[in-house]
Amino acid sequence: MTSPFTSLSPPAIDAIAGGKPLALFLDFDGTLVELAATPDGIEVESGLFDRLHALFDRLDGKLALISGRALDNLEMHLGSMRIWRAGSHGSDCRDPAGAAMGSAAQALPPAAIAELMAYADRAGIDYEAKQHGGALHFRAHPDAEGGALAFAETLSAEHGLAVKAGKAVVEVVRPGADKGTAVRAFMARPEFAGACPVFIGDDVTDEDGFAAAQELGGHAIIVGTRGDTRAEYRLPGVKEVHEWLNL
Numbered sequence: 001m002t003s004p005f006t007s008l009s010p011p012a013i014d015a016i017a018g019g020k021p022l023a024l025f026l027d028f029d030g031t032l033v034e035l036a037a038t039p040d041g042i043e044v045e046s047g048l049f050d051r052l053h054a055l056f057d058r059l060d061g062k063l064a065l066i067s068g069r070a071l072d073n074l075e076m077h078l079g080s081m082r083i084w085r086a087g088s089h090g091s092d093c094r095d096p097a098g099a100a101m102g103s104a105a106q107a108l109p110p111a112a113i114a115e116l117m118a119y120a121d122r123a124g125i126d127y128e129a130k131q132h133g134g135a136l137h138f139r140a141h142p143d144a145e146g147g148a149l150a151f152a153e154t155l156s157a158e159h160g161l162a163v164k165a166g167k168a169v170v171e172v173v174r175p176g177a178d179k180g181t182a183v184r185a186f187m188a189r190p191e192f193a194g195a196c197p198v199f200i201g202d203d204v205t206d207e208d209g210f211a212a213a214q215e216l217g218g219h220a221i222i223v224g225t226r227g228d229t230r231a232e233y234r235l236p237g238v239k240e241v242h243e244w245l246n247l
């Protein structure tokens, strides 16, 4: 960790890349849209889709969304995109035309899905079915956090899976991918050659993206109040992210 409690505002978007072309990697929930009580309860500002595509054009195509959501879910909320994107915490990377990059992401084993659903039922918490994972949401039941985390750890160990913990959520996924592997995959493409990567995100899973951007000579911007971060810069919330991006 370089700066666990940074409060430093980032330089302006036109200056942060220090004269290089800028490559932007954007998280979705808590960064581009405000968090909501449930995954489908988010409100996507009208015009966000068009403004993101205008930003993609302004950056000569060096813009990617990197979300924990599965891409089908992201597109259900945002629309059918023509920008670089990674869903399922970096497992499913696509180019602007929608072509898959790398090996295809896999769904969880059916037995693991069944156990997650049964646990959610027993614990009275929400289960989010995802293309390449399964998530236990406890925003409405904060007291269920410890049990859900312990259950996810045990289940993952039994099935050779991995756990991603986030804001009021714990998710079971296939091992091997994270938001950092997605940043590296995009930055390895000729379209991103010579660019300075900047990752903006709010959650723990964004730290892998922060690390990759910094290791590739770029920067990380954390959104909100989360303290323990390796980001050098901070923006207070979604509104300030939009302002910083000139969206």
Ligand SMILES: O=P(O)(O)OC[C@H]1O[C@H](O[C@H]2O[C@H](CO)[C@@H](O)[C@H](O)[C@H]2O)[C@H](O)[C@@H](O)[C@@H]1O
Pocket: 027, 028, 029, 030, 034, 035, 036, 037, 038, 039, 040, 041, 042, 066, 067, 068, 069, 070, 128, 130, 135, 137, 139, 166, 167, 168, 169, 171, 203, 205
């Ligand atoms: O990486 P992100 O794009 O930030 O996605 C992370 C997770 O976002 C969603 O869950 C979070 O947002 C919900 C809506 O605001 C909120 O109800 C929940 O408590 C948050 O954890 C999404 O449902 C997950 O699948 C994503 O992994």
